[in-house]
Amino acid sequence: MPISRRNFMILGAVTATAFAMPPFISLKAYAASLEQPAMSKVTLHVNGKPQTLDVDNRTTLLDALREHLHLTGTKKGCDHGQCGACTVIADGRRINACLTLAVMHEGSEVTTIEGLGMPDKLHPMQAAFIKHDGYQCGYCTPGQICSAVAVLKEIRDGIPSHVSPSLTEPPKLIAAELQERMSGNICRCGAYSNIIEAITEVAEVPA
Template identity: 85%
Template sequence: MNDHPPLAISRRRFLILGAVTATAFAMPPFISLKAYAAALEQPAMAKVTLEVNSKPQTLEIDTRTSLLDALREHLHLTGSKKGCDHGQCGACTVIVDGRRINSCLTLAVMQDGAKVTTIEGLGMPDHLHPMQAAFIKHDGYQCGYCTPGQICSAVAVLQEIRDGIPSHASASLTAPPQLIASELQERMSGNICRCGAYSNIIEAISEVAEVPA
């Protein structure tokens, strides 16, 4: 005599049936599992045109590609560093249309048509940008990992101040921004230096700030 009710089901069979049912509801109608998996693996591609360091560049890339990865992986401009990849350290800072941005936080397709300047575009060893030379003179780096982002940010910061663009801290003040250490420190606060070369960095920026634009 069978003591179990006719509809009794084992725990294992219950889990299998549940998984199958969930998959059936999640799948679009009339699409096989194989076709659905193939669609997921196929990235959406787009053509992106940029002017990078004064040179036109056209890329065919996955629409999910960040500007940072487009620069590093597709254009092989590896000066811009991938630090936190969450926009918190500033190592990936580049200058886009004259303003600094965290290139890890923006998609390359969002910058279609933009003018991008990386550390390589500011200057090279045989022809340094004044900011690069000042960082060397004042030992504004130790390990150097954050330095490309620091320098790009510093160049843009001086232009922001000269253009009268307020920082977040001084946005409510009526006085124009000034080329003083406290202003520079506040504006550079998004660029993290784990080696702690902050005082030297401010000295380097201050020296360049004294030179007329």
């Protein structure tokens, strides 16, 4: 018997639904499962304090810090890991908080700009940025400062870069070295020379 176009379309829709739905689950249960996100409990040590959160497994570390812990110093810029505004220090390494999930950092030590220093007690890097006008609009500044603090640790630990690929001795503190290491942090206002001056001043102070 010939199949009409209408019946063919109905048959196709029913077949597609059958393959799309998990077996032995009713349509109502399947719809409910789509509405309920998978949640997890995660404990982070943020700025020296333990923080236990119930988060959607898809929550980025950036959103956990900003939306759950209200630490809004860490900025959401591009949300694609291209600008560096969301840079924080996790277990001693700088990372883009927008590119990693909160649940991946169970037990991690996370330091945000608030953990480095506050107005009444500035971190040396924060003070240097102010002294050298290392910012204009200031939106990228928290990420710049967190990255700069981590950069100096990388240099002191002898971690290589494209400018200094050798592991035999610590990299030399030169502008090109700092520019290379800070290249993941974009300043749309163009305060790059002042940023390098600020980092250089802090680097010259014995650790």
